[in-house]
Amino acid sequence: MWDSARGRIVLADDHPVFRDGLRRIIQGMDPMVTIAEAGSFDQVLARAREGAAPDAFILDLIFPGFAPDESLTALRREFPASSVIIVSMMDDRATIQKLMEAGADGFVGKTLSAEDMAHAIQAIREGASVVATSADGALAAVPDVPSMLDGLTPRQIEVLDQLSAGFSNKEIARNLGISPFTVRIHVSAVFRALGVQTRAGAAAKAAAAGLNGSSLG
Structure with missing residues (x-):
């Protein structure tokens, strides 16, 4: 379970039904977490600026105003300590790699079960870089540069x-x-x-x- 003392999350998806479902998954793991919902990137920024920096951003890949490269760069610049997690139906490895390079901490597929999504999000929040896309729930750590300790977080x-x-x-x-x-x-x-x-x-x-x-x- 996450440390509720640091639990403020901005959740963005322009489909209210999925957003509500993901909110329930997150709160099922940590009932004390505060979740601010957004349907556009402008709302993401507005919600994030309402108080202390969010612990995490959980963002759909496609929603109004979100341009991955520019938006991830903007979030990293303004909220460097916040984790950024992308959720999407898309599972193209090249696109996922670009998202990770642009600043995402992890990628979670919408085809995962609620339990597997919860585990993946928790792992990312605890510092792991995770890509979880398969419907059977297989999770993979993002490989680090193989250069002894210099390649480790x-x-x-x-x-x-x-x-x-x-x-x-x-x-x-x-x-x-x-x-x-x-x-x-x-x-x-x-x-x-x-x-x-x-x-x-x-x-x-x-x-x-x-x-x-x-x-x-």
Whole structure:
């Protein structure tokens, strides 16, 4: 469950029925979250400026006033700490990659079940970069640049640090205050970035880079 202290979300879709359904999914995971709904990009900006910066923007790919490149750039400039999640029926990989490069933190397909959408959104909110498009609910971490630790995000380095110290996924989740599901996403991304297939292989590369769990308190 998300930390409700940081839970203000701007939800944008020009189809009220889907918007209402997604709002119910989000509130089912965190009843304390505040959701501001919008039907156009102008409304997105207006809702976002009504108080503290939103914890997240959850945006349809196609709705009035939203031009992906320009709009994502504008959101990143004004709300750099907010996560941006795109939801869409579209599943073209090239388009999704462009969205991620433009500043989106994750992409969630509308064909997913309510449970899988909730898991994907939660994982993105907890720091994972996720693309979830298949109807069977398969989730994939966005691959990082395979350049040892330089290719890892700060959260992935934390996960690798604890993995190297021998902690299980459940223990890492408890230590970092995130869900085991999100830990699995991070571990998958770490394996991809380091070019390994096992925890032992990841730990060996971490040790070679000078990371061996010594930062654990």
